[in-house]
Structure formats: C-alpha cells, structure tokens
Amino acid sequence: DIVAGGAGDDTIDGGGGALNRIEFDLTGVTNPELTYTGPTSGVVTSDNHADVQFSNIADILIFNQTGKFSTITIDLSGQPSANDNNPDSIEVKSGGTNSVKVTVNTAELFALDPRQYDALAIIGGNDQETLYVTHASGIVAGPLAFAGGAGADILSVKGNGTTTAVYAPHATVTGSGTVDVDGNVTTFSGLAPIDISAMATASVILPGTNDVLTIENGSDYAMGLSDALRVSGTSGGVDIESVAFFDIGALT
Secondary structure (H helix, E strand, O other): OOOOOOOOOEEEEOOOOOOOEEEEOOOOOOOOEEEEEEOOEEEEEOOOOOOEEEEOOOEEEEHHHOOOEEEEEEEOOOOHHHOOOOOEEEEEEEEEOOEEEEEEOOEEEEEEOHHHEEEEEEEOOOOOEEEEEEOOOOOOOOOEEEEOOOOOOEEEEEOOOOOEEEEEEOOOOOOOEEEEEOOEEEEEEOOOOEEEEEEEEEEEOOOOOOOEEEEEEEEOOOOOOOEEEEEEEEEOOEEOOOEEEEEEEEEO
C-alpha cells in the first residue's frame, strides 16, 4: 500500500499480519532517523517531514534505495524485558552479506541492512545488560553506539582471531570510550567493565598523562569463565573503565 500523509504526524498500525512492511522514499528527506521502541514498533523522524509512528510492522525498507537513515536506534528503555530486574543479553553480529542481526535474550528481534543506515545505536534499559559485539562470523560494520541504562552494564567485543582491537577510554568521563576493531568503532557510555577477546593484537590508548595502571590476572567480566588479563587504573587523574583481555595474540 501507498499511504499519503497529511501535514501532521502520521500513525500506521499494521494490524495482525505477520509480513506487514513500510517502504520509505527518502528523496529530499533531511536527517531521517529510525527508532525502534519494540520489535515491530517505533518512529521515523526527520528535520523536514512529519514523524511517522508505526506498530505491528515486520519490516522497514527504503524504496529503490533512495537514501539511507542517518541513525537506526534500538531503544530498550521502555520494553518490559529490559526492566524486569533480570539480567539481559544483547548481541549484535553479522548475518551474512548486507545483514546485521540483533538478538535480545537469544530471540532475534531485528535483521538490519547496513546499506540502509550510517550508524546503529542501542539504548539500554534498567536491568543489568551485556552487549556482545561479535565479529567472529563477519565484521559488524560501524559505527555502533551503546548507551547503558541504570544497571551495571558490560560491553563484550569478540574478534575472529585475525582482527585488531584498540581500546580508548574517554579523557574525562569514566564508563565511556571506544573500541575500534579493524576500523569499525563501537562507542560506549554509562558502562561498567569491558571484555575484549579473540584478537590477533589489542592495545590500550590512554588519553591523558600521568597514567597509573594495574595489570593483574583474573577472569572475563561477562561470564567469569575465561582466564583474562585485567587492566584498570587512571589516566590524567580520571578512572578508566576496566577491561579484561583474553585469547589475544599480542597486547600493548
């Protein structure tokens, strides 16, 4: 179906069909952004067009590849499963050519086409959440941003054994920074510790001066099952987010 919206915001409810989809023509649309508030619901916003609220929609497509979304955001903050006081597991991984899959607690909720967006963002809820960014079956194209919620959230980045990772803590904000895997950057904020694994090489780039680091044996933070080298401390007087390295060829 083709829906012609009026001057105000539009609302589309797909009803009970399992294969409902919306195709957007983004020709001339400035800064279009797609935010999922649930597996089949969300909103499309832009700088120069009315908002489109949708529900019960299985797929969002771009008509004839007439542009792309500047950002696709998966917002878990309002979903019951992310606010039930139980830990949550979120995974972002390659689903093959032109496919990025996002699972929440083992349920595949989103299959995205990276050709349709410039950046992917995930907003956490109030539970303790672990975001796994898995490059093992294919590189997850960045940029990716993860904003942790109220819980003690963890970021776990896994390579494929040949990849290179660079961890860069934020200069002034503890719990924020970036992990770059072969040029694909994950930016994080509001986190507790980090795991980095299965890399040919990994390094820590500190932002300040007068660095004071503690390097000790321990285990990974996400599962606590793998022996790891833990790095913590301060850079320029600011605490860096602790990181556990394991299955790493060389660490600098």
